[in-house]
Amino acid sequence: MSLPTSQTLLVTEDKGILHITLNRPESRNSMSLQMVQELQALFTWGAENHIRAVVLRGAGGHFCAGGDIRDMMTIRQQAVENPHAYQNFNRTFGHLLTQVNSAPFLVITVIEGAVLGGGFGLTCVSDVALAKADAQFGMPETRLGIIPAQIAPFIVQRLGLTQARRLALLGMRINGQQAQAIGLVHEVYADNDSLETALARTINDLRQCAPNATQVTKALLHQVGEQPLNQVLDDAAEAFACAIQSAEGLEGGMAFVQKRAASWAQ
Secondary structure (H helix, E strand, O other): OOOOOOOOEEEEEOOOOEEEEEHHHOOOOOOOOHHHHHHHHHHHHHOOOOOOOOEEOOOOOOOEEOEOOHHHHHHHHHHHOOOOOOHHHHHHHHHHHHHHHHHEEEEEEEEEOOOOHHHHHHHHHOOOEEEEEEEEEOOOHHHHHOOOOOOHHHHHHHHHHHHHHHHHHHHHHHEHHHHHOOOOEEEEEHHHHHHHHHHHHHHHHHHHHHHHHHHHHHHHHHHOHHHHEEEEEHHHHHHHHHHHHHHHHHHHHHHHHHOOOOOOOO
């Protein structure tokens, strides 16, 4: 099945890894409605085609500077006739964040430059976040007279209420090292070469893990805090029984006993 076409994204697929680059460098990759819809189509394609991971990054030295102001001006004109135009526009990005957050594959963000608003939100729903030390993270919405509507719940989930309050209510910026200290990103690097090496290592680590086991584990982690603990543990036991009797489970056990790489670790 061929990849969906994109005008705001650069997309390549390599051995089950989907590389997506936000490609609006003239606006520091600000998030237009078209870009949101194209990302949704690619994440749907990725789920349907059982990819192992998405690597998400930005062109031109920036990850994403937030929402596109020009799109918002267009919505202002539409709001004259449709009182829900702004609401629908904003909620669409929330649907994307939910889709990325619950994607059945690994989501890796490679972060540099501006990481503001929606870009901050995308970082919060990634499974692995690798950043440049001088990246600038921020939630500037309150300084602009608006609110971080769709990203706020995901920021609380990622950072906890205490850190989310400070960042959202002050509209302040932090660098990559500060972002790592509060758990927003996992690893920080001083230069591009080190960042690319870390990405290659992360992808290699992923390839050592069984695809279905990885998918089921991610789904299990998302249940924590959303379902009663006993229900989570019951579901986990059922999933474990399925996994250990599956082709992956049998292959993993044999590979361990025979002291060789599993079949998926290619």
